[in-house]
Amino acid sequence: MSPITFNKRLSQIPEGVLHKYLELATDPTILSLSVGEPDFPTPFHIRQAAIDSIQQGKTFYTPSKGLLTLRKEISATMSRKHHLDYDPGTEIMVTVGASEALEAAFVALLNPGDEVILITPAYITYVPLIIMCGAVAVPIKTTADNGFKLTAEALTSAISDKTKVLVLNYPSNPTGGVMTHEDYEAIACVLRDKDILVISDEIYSELIYGIKHASIAQCAGMKEKTILINGFSKAYAMTGWRLGFVCSSPEILKNMAIYHANAILCPQTISQFAGIEALKNGDDDIKYMRDQYDMRRRLVVDRLNKMGLPCATPLGAFYAFPDISSSGLSSMDFCSALLQTKKVAVIPGNAFGAAGEGYVRFSYSYSLQHIKEALDRLEAFMNEIK
Incomplete structure (x- = not known):
């Protein structure tokens, strides 16, 4: 048999550094702060809604x-x-997690050679999906100096005659950065007269501290140009339920639905009944979990800064993104040494693109006891390498 040939674009996808560290999280000897997953169980009333749907035989295709x-x-x-x-009949589609919504959006919008502007450091899935569509990722580097925000000046410089899509992810994974309505207005001023669409990944919209979540879709003239993606994983501790959704114009959604219907047929029925209950009665659950994350956030940022790792206060999500350049180590070497000597796993910043070099990502979606022990080990590590 001749050697099997595979899709050439697969070989262009960077090695998944993040996945290596996520696997370490399953090792009981490792204290991991690497996984971006709520440590809370799905609230009981949401689980009960799924159980009820099973008992009532509501298990068919939707x-x-x-x-x-x-x-x-x-x-x-x-x-x-x-x-x-948004019209529930023509402008909303339920997906298998926010990840499938992202994939459907890229497949529906992109042709080979199209350029996609990414705000970096960026969530790891974006670049592989862009590559698989034959498109080109154009990174814009953001820094801690302005809270990892996109500026109108940086966006204007990145736009070319090949630009098709701008991807926004605020609150940000990995930085915890947040954009305000005023920030988005400046971006909207750049985009209104251009044929550029926006994919706005707002999966962390409920995990925001001290300010109100804003979306570029709220800016005048931007709703019809925006593919707004969200889901249930982070807000309701429903990662394993794989339930997300996308809101956009009828024209865009119609084309996304072509891919969606052929790739997955329909979302999981049981998860959808759980999602209905979450939206109806889950606001108190969100508040409780957000308050817990806020407590952990303040602890992590305070400890990191005190041990000589400058860390801007994240205003959203459940990640801290400290600057580790004072250690004299690269992001990868820092994480490898911390893992080998102290059995603590965090994610190297360059896993999220070149703009992340010199940083590491800490997830505080763990119990306080777990976080405190990991931080104690990190502090000992920092004292040893000084």
């Missing part, structure tokens, strides 16, 4: 775009919380 009841709840939630109105 419409490809998801249960209309769930889409109506998503519509109501977007209106109530974000003052954005």
Whole structure:
């Protein structure tokens, strides 16, 4: 048999550094601060809704775009919380996690040679998906100096006649950076007269501290140009349920739905019933978990700064992104040495692109006891390498 030939674009995808560290999280001898997953169980009333659907025999296929009841709840939630109105019949689609929504958006929008502007450091999935579409990622480097925000000047410099899409991810993974409505207005001024679409990954919209979440879709003239992606994993501690959604114009959603229907047919039925309950009655759960993350956030940032690792206070998500350049080590060497000597796993910043070099990502989606022990080991490590 001749050697099997595979899709050539697969060989262009960078090695998944993050996945190596995520595997370490399963090692009981390792104290991991690497996984971006809530440590809380899915709230009982949400689990019960799924159990009820099973017991009632509601286990059949649903419409490809998801249960209309769930889409109506998503519509109501977007209106109530974000003052954005989407038609549940034509402008909302339920997906297998926010990740599938991202994939469907890229596949629907991109042709070979199109350019996609990314705000870096960036979530690791974006570049591989762009490569698989034959498109080109154009990174914009952000820094801690301004909270890892995109500026109108940087965006203008990155735009070319090949630019098709701008990807936004605020609150940000990995930096915890947040954009305000005023920040988005400046970006919208650049985009309004251009044929550039926006994919806005807002999966951490409920995990924001001290300020109100903003979306570029709220800016005048931007809703129809924006593919807004969100989900249930982070807000409701539902990572394993694989439930997300996308809101956009009927034209864009119609084309995304072609890929979606052929790739997965429909989202998981049981998860959708759980999602309905989450949206109806889950606000108190969100507040409780957010308050816990906030407590951990303040502890982590305070300890990191005191041990000589400058860390801007993250305003969203559940990540801290300290500057480790004072250690004299690269991001990868820092993480490798910390793992080998202290059995603590964190993610090297360059896993999120070249702009992340000199940083590491700490997740504080762990118990306080777990976090304190990991920070104690980190402090001992820092004292040893000084």
